[in-house]
Amino acid sequence: MNAILAAENIKEETAMRDAYCQTLMELAKENSNIVVLDADLMSSMGMVPFWKAYPERTFNVGIQEANMMGIAAGLSATGKVPFAHSFGPFATRRCFDQIFMSCAYAKLNVRIIGSDPGVTAAYNGGTHMPFEDMGIMRNIPNVTILEPVDSVMLKDLIKQTAGMYGIFYIRLLRKNAVKVYEEGSTFEIGKAxxxxxxxxxxxxxxxxxxxxxxxxxxxxxxxxxxxxxxxxxxxxxxxxxxxxxxxxxxxxxxxxxxxxxxxxxxxxxxxxxxxxxxxxxxxxxxxxxxxxxxxxxxxxxxxxxxxxxxxxxxxxxxxxx
Amino acid sequence: MNENMRKELERFATRIRIETMKEFKELGFGHVGGAMSIVETLAVLYGAVMKVDPSSPRWEDRDWLVVSKGHAGPAVYATLALKGFFPMEELMTLNKPGTNLPSHCDRNKTPGIDMTTGSLGQGVSTAIGVALGNRLDKRDSYVYLIIGDGECDEGQVWEGALYAAHQKLDNLIAFVDDNKKQLDGYTKDVNDLGDIADKFRSFGWHAVRVDGADVEQIYNAIMAAKEVKGKPSVIVLDTVKGKGCSFAENAHSNHHMVVSPEQADMVIEELERKVVEL
CATH class of the missing domain: 3.40.50.920 (Rossmann fold)
Structure with missing residues (x-):
């Protein structure tokens, strides 16, 4: 871990979702096993550039979160490294049983991205406002739960999880975060x-x-x-x-x-x-x-x-x- | 299919049924109905169709079987043991403490089990994921998927049906075990499924219906499905829940049932006679 603190805590220029997309594009270039899944929120997640660059490795299943988690599990059983996204509530509570059995109990290898944490769901309101997503995921043995605070941490954690095995829940702000760390900072999962x-x-x-x-x-x-x-x-x-x-x-x-x-x-x-x-x-x-x-x-x-x-x-x- | 092959597959099916019944006899209870109804399908898959290597269960280029109706585990275990994936003696450990053979299929416990199942509907999605992964890697292998008829109540089955057709997954061949019963009774009384083949057809699948106790019909349907390009296939199996075990066939409620040693012995004796006759 080498976390360098930012001199000023100001809004970042790059939105978190764009940093996410850029990072996955970089990873996909090096690792042909990286695959991306979404349930009709590719545009909301800023993932259209990835979709265009790697159409054969993008699985937009439509509005089928449960099916998506199972497909991600199945892809990982063949050696693929899936990143599956939906809004936080739909990436967790909507498909808890699929994450539990098809992914975690089966000991497969899936990264779940739940976006718009808590109040950042703002105008989508209470139905879309996950105050429970990390709690849901905490109940599953051996799941790693990460909440990157800014784009520097996000990039580092996404890259790390791409090389790890297991079930990861990454709680992701889509908007611009407040900068906390300087570019080049690295982090150790499990260490504050x-x-x-x-x-x-x-x-x-x-x-x-x-x-x-x-x-x-x-x-x-x-x-x-x-x-x-x-x-x-x-x-x-x-x-x-x-x-x-x-x-x-x-x-x-x-x-x-x-x-x-x-x-x-x-x-x-x-x-x-x-x-x-x-x-x-x-x-x-x-x-x-x-x-x-x-x-x-x-x-x-x-x-x-x-x-x-x-x-x-x-x-x-x-x-x- | 020539007569020899048919007889061989029927003998294999009968042996699977005998070993499955021995598992239930040892345990004293189990999911008899839904295990017995898919025996002929397992015999055809492992006896004549699937590319597998018992000495290397996770061989990358193998064909996969996802038994989404995970409670049929005991019949799958009997099949795998007979194929040499693990010693026959292990069959006597079904559901015992520390066993590698739990009620529902577990990919991390049993050699030859390709996917963990049990919570219904989920095997459909995982099978699709495997088929997509294999296609990405240009592997020449098939994913076979067994779904229960009652399981088709689950919305996830139809989520998968929609997406598999959208993806034109012609390396996925599914079976629906239409044994007409689910835990609480006849499917038509609990939640009527209507025409299952027609439903899949309307989702864009190649769909046929065959006699699920006839190894030749099953085999021919699989071979025909392999020729279908650009869409997934489903073979709806017209089956009898508890098939080949008279006490189970005759019981109204036979999803999960107590099996007495006498009942088991009677079935085993009858089936052993059948093997000899074949």
């Missing part, structure tokens, strides 16, 4: 990135909440509270060592995620803490409610996915320390 050290409290964040956590840490610093900041981009297998070290060295933890706190990052961290080093924990995230329609900024406020809420939770957790 320490974005900032601190002694008073640790904020463990993933996805779009990483940027909020960075802002929160700055505000806290103005108040004299020095927070450690971890980007837990691998939800499973979770980095137990980093969590236990944070508990021992900072004595209080706040998690932050664009997902239901039940069976998401908050749950995963709570499990590690309670079994190893119980310290006060507060969880920023969706408090077990359904999503709703609206602009993303409204939704971030609505579900408390903000730097201000992280600051409040830090104050609360410090009182319990």
């Amino acid at each position: 990135v320490k974005l900032k050290d601190g002694k008073d409290v640790t904020i463990i964040a993933t996805g779009i909440l990483v940027d909020e956590a960075i802002k929160a840490a700055k505000k806290l610093e103005e108040q004299g509270i020095i927070a450690r900041l971890l980007n837990m981009f691998t939800l499973k297998p979770i980095d137990k060592e980093a969590i236990i070290a944070a508990a021992k060295e900072t004595g209080a933890i706040v998690t932050a995620e664009n997902h239901n706190i039940i069976n998401g990052l908050g749950s995963a961290v709570a499990e590690v803490l309670s079994e190893n080093c119980p310290v006060p924990l507060e969880r920023v995230g969706v408090q077990d409610v359904f999503g709703e329609v609206g602009p993303e900024n409204y939704l971030r406020e609505r579900f408390g996915l903000t730097a201000d809420n992280i600051v409040n939770k830090v104050h609360k957790v410090l009182q319990r320390k």
Whole structure:
């Protein structure tokens, strides 16, 4: 791992979906086994360039997520390396049994891309707003769950998974992410990135909440509270060592995620803490409610996915320390 | 098909049935109905059609069999053991702790099982994936797929039917075991399937219906399907659930049933006589 932090956390010029497509095009050039599957969302995912370049290796099955997962499993049984995409809810809850049996139980080799995580589904509304996708996938043994925070991390993780074997769930923002890492950074799956050290409290964040956590840490610093900041981009297998070290060295933890706190990052961290080093924990995230329609900024406020809420939770957790 | 070949395949089918019944006898229960109804198809596939190597079950250029109705596992295991994929004694371990022969087919446990199945409908999609992968690699091999008639209630079967035809997958040959019964009774009473062949035909498949207990009809249908280019094929098997086991054939509810040693012995004796006669 060699994560170089960006000097400024500003919106990236390249959308995440375009970085995804470019990365797969590069991989496909070198590896003839790379195949892409989609369920009628190739255009939404910005994958038309791949489709045009590699039509024989693109399987757009139409609106058949369950069939797609089975086909991906079958392709992998013949040595292909499938990347199968749909929106997060349809890539997980719609076809859980197919992922469970045809892919995971059968020990096959499939990368599942679930896009538009949580509130970023915005105008598609509650029906399309996955607060449960990582939780669903966490239930399946041996699945690796990744949530790349920006395009630099995305490219590195996609390239890594292409050379690995197993079932991967990659939770992917389609829009432009806020830059967290400099070009050339590399990451180790299963290892959290320490974005900032601190002694008073640790904020463990993933996805779009990483940027909020960075802002929160700055505000806290103005108040004299020095927070450690971890980007837990691998939800499973979770980095137990980093969590236990944070508990021992900072004595209080706040998690932050664009997902239901039940069976998401908050749950995963709570499990590690309670079994190893119980310290006060507060969880920023969706408090077990359904999503709703609206602009993303409204939704971030609505579900408390903000730097201000992280600051409040830090104050609360410090009182319990 | 000449008389010798027909007799040989009928003997193989009868032996598969005997070994399957021995598995159920040892266990005392099992999915008798749906295992017995596909025995002739298994005999034709492994006896005369499929390109497989028992000493190298994952040989890249083999033909594949996806038994989407995974509960027919015991009949497939008997077939594979008789073909030499694993020792015959293993058949006596069906469903016992630590066995390599679980109720439903598992590609990671049993040599010769190509795909993990059990949750119905899913084998259709995985078979399509395998057929697409083989076609991409220009392998000259077929994927055979066995679907239950009751299984055709699953929407995933029809998702696959649509896409296999769209992909013009002529290296995929499916069978529907039309034994007319599902767990809760007759398919026509639970959720009427209508004409299964017609449904596949309307999805763009080459579809025929044959007597699923007649090895010659099955063989000829497969050979004809191999000549069909530009579309997948389905052979609807007119079968009897529990075929060849009178106690099971006569039982109204024979999807999963208790098998007494006496019932099993009676069937085995009868079938052994048949092998000799053949």
